[in-house]
Amino acid sequence: MAVYTQVSAEALAGFLRDYDVGGLLSAKGIAEGVENSNYIVDTTGGRFILTLYEKRVAAGDLPFFMALLDHLADSGLPVPPAIKDRQGQTIRVLEGRPACLIRFLPGVSVSHPTAGQARAAAAMMADMHGALEGFGQARPNDMGVAGWRPLLERCGRDLDGIESGLFDRVDRVLAAVEAAWPADLPTGVIHADLFPDNVLMLGEEVTGLIDFYFACTDIRAYDLAVMHGSWMFDARGENPDAALGQALVAGYAERRPLSTEERAALPILAQGSCIRFLLTRAWDWLNTPADALVTRKDPLAYRRRLQWYQTHPEAFA
Structure with a gap:
């Protein structure tokens, strides 16, 4: 918002x-x-x-x-x-x-979610995926994997003004993610942006899911990967909480069991979600009007998440 x-x-x-x-x-x-x-x-x-x-x-x-x-x-x-x-x-x-x-819905968006809150929110995401099986409409993901390289090119070498060498680092990782991106996992309408600030809670009860304006048709497990990356790190993309990450996967799976293929794909899906938010945050960082009443998001917080997922393939084991 x-x-x-x-x-x-x-x-x-x-x-x-x-x-x-x-x-x-x-x-x-x-x-x-x-x-x-x-x-x-x-x-x-x-x-x-x-x-x-x-x-x-x-x-x-x-x-x-x-x-x-x-x-x-x-x-x-x-x-x-x-x-x-x-x-x-x-x-x-x-x-x-x-x-x-x-x-307006009651509840607050938690800044430092607990494992119990993460589990409840992920279970609600699974319920949402189940409800959307009967929706009957579709929308392409214009922020999906096919759009990341064009966005990288639009940002161009201006990325290096955010951090030296950032363009080349993203370019290399994106090539690897594109090559490994799964093509045969279950799809459906997903939220695609279920950060903690888009979930309202009272204690461990989910009282609201909001901001569906990136909702689209894509891999369901990608929705969980987006949630994983946005919930288990602090605002700087540091200090990952393994227990919280495990709670997210467990909460989702208790309502909608994950297949072996979906679990195996989660590490690459998580890296992809980091690239997506790194690039859109970088674009906004470079192009937000000076007089806009808006809190810009740090793109490097997702560069740090991306590096962590690259070196911790066991995160979803």
Whole structure:
């Protein structure tokens, strides 16, 4: 989450008048994250999240995301569907951007998850994968393995301004990952971004899964690899917690058993997920507007994770 587009109180109040959510009391921008503009909005009818979709989220993909949220909510998962206005629409235009209103869910995103919280969150991911088997829609992963080399080339030698020699290091590892990438593992719609800040919890209970705007059709075990890399390290990509990593795999597998092939592929899938987030963070680092209310993410935190996975193939044993 972030704020690139500023929304005036007058424009927001007018936007809300088309919904049965009460009158505007307050709105506050959310600086965390890097993808869309987000606000916490309090009205006389409750608390909501307002999202304005920025350039990385294509307007043509929004019906897929809205249908996905509805499907998961209807399946009983703690996922907030978008609120419809009085004309039954979920996507409106605000300050020149596509926008939607989503009900605020209770819970907090944990900064330092425990093994018990990791296990519960991974089990919820497995339940999500099960629910999505009946979804019936698909979306290509435009942040998948086929897109990493073009993104590397777009970043170019500017990567070396982040860290000396970074372009060549990523280029070498990416070539090895591309050559080893599995082609025959089970696929389905995945979240593709289930970091701790996209899981709301009360104690060890998962109360919300949020931010599905990278959801796509890809290898299911890749979703677990993304989660593994984002949960078991600290913010700098250091101090991996082996017990927490084991809890993630165990929590997922107790709901959806992993095949021998899926387990064997997890190390390369984890390296791929590190390349994906290293490159997208680097791109944002190099191209974020100076006046954006946004917390940039350190791409080197994923270079450190990548190095760890390269030297610890036993991480998923």
